[in-house]
Amino acid sequence: MTEFGFDTLQIHAGARPDPATGARQTPIYQTTAYVFRDADHAAALFNLQEVGYIYSRLTNPTIAVLQERVATLEGGAGAVCCSSGHAAQIMALFPLMTPGDNVVVSTRLYGGSITQFSHTIKRFGWSAAFVDFDDIDAVKAAADENTKAIFCESISNPGGYLTDIPAVAAVADELGIPLIVDNTLASPYLCKPIEMGATLVVHSLTKYLTGNGTVTGGVVVDSGNFDWSASDKFPSLSQPEPAYHGLKFHETFGNLAFTFHGIAIGLRDLGMTLNPQAAHYTLMGIETLSLRMQRHVENAEKVAAWLEADPRVDYVTYAGLPSSPYAARKAALYPKGAGALFTFAVKGGYEACVKLVDSVEIFSHVANLGDTRSLIIHSASTTHRQLTLEQQEAAGAGPSVVRLSIGIENVDDLIRDLDQALATATA
Numbered sequence: 485m486t487e488f489g490f491d492t493l494q495i496h497a498g499a500r501p502d503p504a505t506g507a508r509q510t511p512i513y514q515t516t517a518y519v520f521r522d523a524d525h526a527a528a529l530f531n532l533q534e535v536g537y538i539y540s541r542l543t544n545p546t547i548a549v550l551q552e553r554v555a556t557l558e559g560g561a562g563a564v565c566c567s568s569g570h571a572a573q574i575m576a577l578f579p580l581m582t583p584g585d586n587v588v589v590s591t592r593l594y595g596g597s598i599t600q601f602s603h604t605i606k607r608f609g610w611s612a613a614f615v616d617f618d619d620i621d622a623v624k625a626a627a628d629e630n631t632k633a634i635f636c637e638s639i640s641n642p643g644g645y646l647t648d649i650p651a652v653a654a655v656a657d658e659l660g661i662p663l664i665v666d667n668t669l670a671s672p673y674l675c676k677p678i679e680m681g682a683t684l685v686v687h688s689l690t691k692y693l694t695g696n697g698t699v700t701g702g703v704v705v706d707s708g709n710f711d712w713s714a715s716d717k718f719p720s721l722s723q724p725e726p727a728y729h730g731l732k733f734h735e736t737f738g739n740l741a742f743t744f745h746g747i748a749i750g751l752r753d754l755g756m757t758l759n760p761q762a763a764h765y766t767l768m769g770i771e772t773l774s775l776r777m778q779r780h781v782e783n784a785e786k787v788a789a790w791l792e793a794d795p796r797v798d799y800v801t802y803a804g805l806p807s808s809p810y811a812a813r814k815a816a817l818y819p820k821g822a823g824a825l826f827t828f829a830v831k832g833g834y835e836a837c838v839k840l841v842d843s844v845e846i847f848s849h850v851a852n853l854g855d856t857r858s859l860i861i862h863s864a865s866t867t868h869r870q871l872t873l874e875q876q877e878a879a880g881a882g883p884s885v886v887r888l889s890i891g892i893e894n895v896d897d898l899i900r901d902l903d904q905a906l907a908t909a910t911a
């Protein structure tokens with residue numbers, strides 16, 4: 485369906501009237517298992533000789549529609565849904581990494597991702613080297629012979645900075661390793677990492693794709709463009725896989741190797757499966773993705789400009805402001821907008837920030853983003869609390885900044901709310 489426009493694909497890709505009933509909307513297949521036609525059919529499914537449904541930890545028809553929808557919107561060959569954005573990050577790395585391997589990652593990431601990469605993955609024998617991705621030479625210098633991937637966010641949390649994906653992708657190409665882009669903050673409406681050279685895209689479905697704060701979910705999209713057999717770096721994909729009776733995934737499934745591995749081994753053995761009800765909510769959300777993103781961006785541009793002109797505000801990080809150091813990159817790579825998440829520094833520091841989040845009325849003080857509702861959080865005392873001061877500053881989440889996720893309400897109401905809260909906070 486790639487010849488259709490984005491607004492058409494966000495409604496139709498992957499979906500077809502239900503063959504059993506003609507139901508126009510995708511049914512929620514709330515079932516754990518699927519009846520085999522006969523013993524031969526069962527054997528063919530287990531051998532991956534025939535594609536079909538066995539058990540919902542692996543595949544489910546509602547989730548299959550969502551996978552095809554997101555893969556199409558991102559321009560990928562296939563996708564695997566999983567239980568959260570964090571699960572998607574592990575699922576993306578899992579086929580690539582063995583104990584002793586590492587990944588080069590940006591210092592500017594979602595706070596939970598910094599924790600996942602700096603501590604938790606060590607339990608698998610993996611490690612991460614953190615670098616400033618605006619310094620492309622540093623990204624290259626951080627890689628060694630055990631580096632199996634490069635990981636960054638397109639629009640990065642919490643400052644809303646924009647990554648030069650083509651430049652990072654060129655480094656990954658040179659090193660012969662995949663670039664993984666977390667595209668959560670941009671959504672495929674504002675950024676298509678695969679078109680800019682990324683191999684894999686991960687999302688927290690929890691955010692803009694569902695869009696209304698009802699679901700926890702994730703997805704890994706594979707471009708289908710990486711040659712896993714070009715080197716001996718990725719034996720799980722290029723060599724006989726002992727976890728699947730010696731199947732060679734790349735040889736057998738070609739550009740769907742990563743996707744099949746993600747289902748047949750990742751979901752089978754790690755079990756980080758999305759549930760069909762959640763997939764339904766996300767499918768509903770995606771139907772209006774472009775409309776929401778347009779309004780998110782329009783509102784964010786107005787709120788950021790208003791804050792920048794306010795004497796109670798020190799600075800605003802929004803990359804969509806003409807004054808932003810990212811303005812040229814935005815025009816070149818993110819022409820539809822710089823998203824709707826950014827930080828601003830309140831004169832009065834930590835104390836004023838805490839007062840501000842306690843004084844807003846329309847904005848909700850929550851640890852989430854990408855909701856229709858406008859959200860606010862003081863990262864240093866919450867999402868980035870586990871980090872050192874140095875890590876907080878490097879991530880753009882220092883003690884004197886507040887993070888906003890601008891919703892799709894009337895923008896004048898949002899500005900009035902911030903105005904009264906700033907008055908209280910800086911009184």
Ligand SMILES: *Cc1c(COP(=O)(O)O)cnc(C)c1O
Pocket residue numbers: 568569570571594596597637641666668669687688689690691700701702853
């Ligand atoms: C929320 C988020 C995640 C984690 O997603 P969950 O669904 O909460 O596990 C990862 N990356 C980014 C950029 C996020 O905003």
